[in-house]
Amino acid sequence: MIDLSINFGGIKAPNPFWLASAPPTNSGYQIMKAFEAGWGGAVWKTLGVPVVNVSSRYGSVNYRNTRMMGFNNIELITDRPLADNLREIEEVKKYFPDHAVIASLMVESRAEWEQIIKDVENAGADGIELNFGCPHGMCERGMGSAVGQEPDVLKTIVGWVKEAANIPVITKLSPNISHITDPGLAAVEGGTDSISLINTIKSIVGIDLDSYAPYPIVDGKGTNGGYCGPAVKPIAMHMLKDLAQHPEISKVPLSGIGGIETWRDVVEFILLGATSVQVCTAVMHYGFGIVREMEAGLRQFMEDKGYNTIYDFAGKALPNVTEWKHLNLKHKVVAEINADKCVGCDLCYIACDDGAHQAIALSDDPTNRIPSIIEENCVGCNLCSLVCPVEDCITMVKKDDGTQSITWNERTLNDDIPVSFDDDRAGGKGHFVPEPSDALKKKR
Amino acid sequence: MAEYKRPTTKAEFDKNFKQKKPLMNDTEAYYEASRCLFCYDAPCVQACPTSIDIPLFIKQIHTDNITGASKTIFDANWLGNACGVVCPTGVLCEGACVYNHQDVPPIQIGRLQNYATNTSIDSKKELFKAGQSNGKKIAVIGAGPAGIACACEARTLGYDVDIFEAKEKPSGLTVYGIAPYKITNEEVLKEVAYLQDQLGFHIKYNNAITSKNELAALETKYDAIFIGVGLGATRHLGLDGEDKKGVVGAVEFIEELRMKHHEVKVPAKVVVIGGGNTAMDAASEAARMGARKTVLAYRNSKENMGAYGFEYDLAISAGVDSLFNVTPIAIVGNGTVEGVKFAKTELIEGKLQTNMNNTFVVRCDLVIKATGQAKQGHLYSLIDGLDIDNKTRIIINNEFQTSNPQYFAGGDAINGGAEVVNAAYDGKMAAQGIHNWLNK
Numbered sequence A: 001m002i003d004l005s006i007n008f009g010g011i012k013a014p015n016p017f018w019l020a021s022a023p024p025t026n027s028g029y030q031i032m033k034a035f036e037a038g039w040g041g042a043v044w045k046t047l048g049v050p051v052v053n054v055s056s057r058y059g060s061v062n063y064r065n066t067r068m069m070g071f072n073n074i075e076l077i078t079d080r081p082l083a084d085n086l087r088e089i090e091e092v093k094k095y096f097p098d099h100a101v102i103a104s105l106m107v108e109s110r111a112e113w114e115q116i117i118k119d120v121e122n123a124g125a126d127g128i129e130l131n132f133g134c135p136h137g138m139c140e141r142g143m144g145s146a147v148g149q150e151p152d153v154l155k156t157i158v159g160w161v162k163e164a165a166n167i168p169v170i171t172k173l174s175p176n177i178s179h180i181t182d183p184g185l186a187a188v189e190g191g192t193d194s195i196s197l198i199n200t201i202k203s204i205v206g207i208d209l210d211s212y213a214p215y216p217i218v219d220g221k222g223t224n225g226g227y228c229g230p231a232v233k234p235i236a237m238h239m240l241k242d243l244a245q246h247p248e249i250s251k252v253p254l255s256g257i258g259g260i261e262t263w264r265d266v267v268e269f270i271l272l273g274a275t276s277v278q279v280c281t282a283v284m285h286y287g288f289g290i291v292r293e294m295e296a297g298l299r300q301f302m303e304d305k306g307y308n309t310i311y312d313f314a315g316k317a318l319p320n321v322t323e324w325k326h327l328n329l330k331h332k333v334v335a336e337i338n339a340d341k342c343v344g345c346d347l348c349y350i351a352c353d354d355g356a357h358q359a360i361a362l363s364d365d366p367t368n369r370i371p372s373i374i375e376e377n378c379v380g381c382n383l384c385s386l387v388c389p390v391e392d393c394i395t396m397v398k399k400d401d402g403t404q405s406i407t408w409n410e411r412t413l414n415d416d417i418p419v420s421f422d423d424d425r426a427g428g429k430g431h432f433v434p435e436p437s438d439a440l441k442k443k444r
Numbered sequence B: 001m002a003e004y005k006r007p008t009t010k011a012e013f014d015k016n017f018k019q020k021k022p023l024m025n026d027t028e029a030y031y032e033a034s035r036c037l038f039c040y041d042a043p044c045v046q047a048c049p050t051s052i053d054i055p056l057f058i059k060q061i062h063t064d065n066i067t068g069a070s071k072t073i074f075d076a077n078w079l080g081n082a083c084g085v086v087c088p089t090g091v092l093c094e095g096a097c098v099y100n101h102q103d104v105p106p107i108q109i110g111r112l113q114n115y116a117t118n119t120s121i122d123s124k125k126e127l128f129k130a131g132q133s134n135g136k137k138i139a140v141i142g143a144g145p146a147g148i149a150c151a152c153e154a155r156t157l158g159y160d161v162d163i164f165e166a167k168e169k170p171s172g173l174t175v176y177g178i179a180p181y182k183i184t185n186e187e188v189l190k191e192v193a194y195l196q197d198q199l200g201f202h203i204k205y206n207n208a209i210t211s212k213n214e215l216a217a218l219e220t221k222y223d224a225i226f227i228g229v230g231l232g233a234t235r236h237l238g239l240d241g242e243d244k245k246g247v248v249g250a251v252e253f254i255e256e257l258r259m260k261h262h263e264v265k266v267p268a269k270v271v272v273i274g275g276g277n278t279a280m281d282a283a284s285e286a287a288r289m290g291a292r293k294t295v296l297a298y299r300n301s302k303e304n305m306g307a308y309g310f311e312y313d314l315a316i317s318a319g320v321d322s323l324f325n326v327t328p329i330a331i332v333g334n335g336t337v338e339g340v341k342f343a344k345t346e347l348i349e350g351k352l353q354t355n356m357n358n359t360f361v362v363r364c365d366l367v368i369k370a371t372g373q374a375k376q377g378h379l380y381s382l383i384d385g386l387d388i389d390n391k392t393r394i395i396i397n398n399e400f401q402t403s404n405p406q407y408f409a410g411g412d413a414i415n416g417g418a419e420v421v422n423a424a425y426d427g428k429m430a431a432q433g434i435h436n437w438l439n440k
């Protein structure tokens, strides 16, 4: 029996699909609608100091025919009255007592923190999330990412909150920092019950070519926004992994955020150690209904793999995410083209010839557009298989017999690493490269 | 199968001749352009007779550089707008699209091309300038696609160009011959006007060159002469009763249709004789004009038809019936056509034989002969030393120069009847040939 319910650092929810603190959680109406649609939890749009918002708030990066591949915003925390939000939290909890309603908070002084914590606890919130992430607007006032970027300050505030709060506390981290483990560790030392990440990334998504202003444009000017959407997922997953592999930080549960849209994204985040996921952009793009695809996919995956709860596979990829120096240098793959599937676009040829290792040849017969791999030149970089537009046409085939393994680390210990530029043990030595002047001869 | 009501108004005509490749809107163009894979040494470019850099212009459309896309197209093909909708793309660029190999619909290259160029034409975007005058003059005979392309290219090279055109409109068969559901008259004429505005060549309408004297005058006044006269009228079949009222040639029928639209009255029963693309067009058009029964009669089998399969399919979908292995032996009727007498044909020892013992009459009120156009042999015979081949096609060298060095030629006049895109290519190349010759 598959059971998707979770207990995330003391916050219980029927499933790990939560809405991130963002425009989709701006009101009780939206959150109730989301719970109806199947979401298991929601982090309320950040409550806190009074703000005023601007008009024109979002910008987007479109790629080919895909809208909002990346998305940025310059919206601040909620601009609705605190009393209204508190009343609606109470109402939502009345209708959905088993769903997780988490209040995201952002204030300045200790007194303010203590007051607002009391307020949301009285309203019935199941937990608190500390917004130390907003990289626009609020940080100029010393909040949001301004806190997330100062581990000492962050730790202090987490301490205040923990002292005041009776409900679990999640600390939300900003990715706008070199080492995510610094604020991560500070949060744990401050006593946080759990961590969520990532908040948005400082960004400029585009410049208007007529007004010369960055998007979104507010009366001829713009400012940096916070970047999210599918484009940021790889960065989020990397940071999640850093925390999940950290011996101290990994003691608290991690909620993954950043570009999650499909069940695959969800599974990947869980495999890297997340035990709840938060979604914003995908909902802003498609509405709450996307949770059905996520849930169905997650269930199917669990059924196929024989898992009952997400804890059965949470973090399962972590042992395989290692440092470069531990990779097997004897492993060898080369590309193989399935001539039956090949459509003859020759993108692999030009990608390899211009962008990799000149390991793909075209036929001398101009009517035959099916390229071939020059196996001895192929370094197994994958590029051709990545550019190929046909499903499963180019595959990377294992060539070593699997009996041998040596890593850089081991070679270093054995004193068997190249030490000079011309050392015979260096990797590229003897590898095929065309003569520079061949560039001028090659024509088809 | 479609049933067409006889069109009596322009709106009804336009409905029956609805554009097969309508102008794309911005959204459609954006999404379609996004599908292009940007193939290396792209097969579509190789398949285009004018070698337009298709992946480049598609990328330009996608990045909202429509002007650049339009320039890329016109740089290779002066009739890029018309070609986008009249080219048989399924056997050219789009037929070569690699998507076909995975049963994914190919990129709609023609419509994207038409979209980009149409955008420039409608906004009167200036893309070209005539080259600095070199003081030399070129005469062009025929303002068809070949002649127009030659004129445009020659203008960019600094030549003064006068086009002598027999009819009263430019662009030859593109406006007088191509099926109305492929392109409208307005669209054809708009493109020529756009080019003419920028490049400033002169067209002398109603000015057929038909005599030795006229040719001699051109030879004196102009440094070089381009022959772009296309083909002639429909060939005579030599059938009994062919001169009866109600027997017309396909190109003549189509020309009247293109000029008069719904004012043309096509009678109830029509027989179209022929198996080429022109026959398919004429049959489709007769059906769309409200003929109750249109029969396509071809003397060989379906497999041996010269027409593209998609053109045949289009005729059938318009409600046309077909008869194969039949050959006309007489037109029956009393002054006015009442039917066509056919004999069956059969393949005997690899040769198509007419079986005179097996004949029958198909009743009809109109016979359209789509059995080929005559060549302009008479005109060619007036030009000193002009060599033609046994099919009356002008022979040219790879600079498009004829055996009379002052004359160059291109289009249907040299290939015996191909597509607009071939004529566009020839005209452009011939202008370069002239330039090379005059600058030797």
Ligand SMILES: Cc1cc2nc3c(=O)[nH]c(=O)nc-3n(C[C@H](O)[C@H](O)[C@H](O)COP(=O)(O)OP(=O)(O)OC[C@H]3O[C@@H](n4cnc5c(N)ncnc54)[C@H](O)[C@@H]3O)c2cc1C
Pocket (backbone or CB within 6 Å): B086, B087, B088, B141, B142, B143, B144, B145, B146, B147, B164, B165, B166, B167, B170, B171, B172, B173, B174, B177, B178, B179, B182, B207, B208, B209, B210, B228, B229, B230, B231, B251, B254, B277, B278, B281, B376, B379, B410, B411, B412, B413, B417, B418, B419, B420, B421, B423
């Ligand atoms: C029914 C039909 C349908 C077609 N459909 C298509 C199609 O869908 N797509 C496609 O790409 N192609 C199509 N074609 C072919 C295409 O129209 C021709 O290949 C193309 O127009 C040839 O261009 P051209 O300039 O060589 O000749 P033409 O277009 O024939 O132009 C010749 C010009 O020269 C003029 N002229 C002739 N003699 C003289 C003279 N003595 N003095 C002065 N002027 C003269 C004519 O009036 C005409 O304007 C079709 C042709 C026909 C007949």
Ligand code: SF4
Pocket (backbone or CB within 6 Å): B047, B048, B049, B050, B051, B052, B054, B077, B080, B083, B084, B085, B087, B089, B092, B093, B094, B109, B110, B113, B421
């Ligand atoms: S000119 Fe014709 S063949 Fe060439 S790309 Fe355009 S539509 Fe295709």
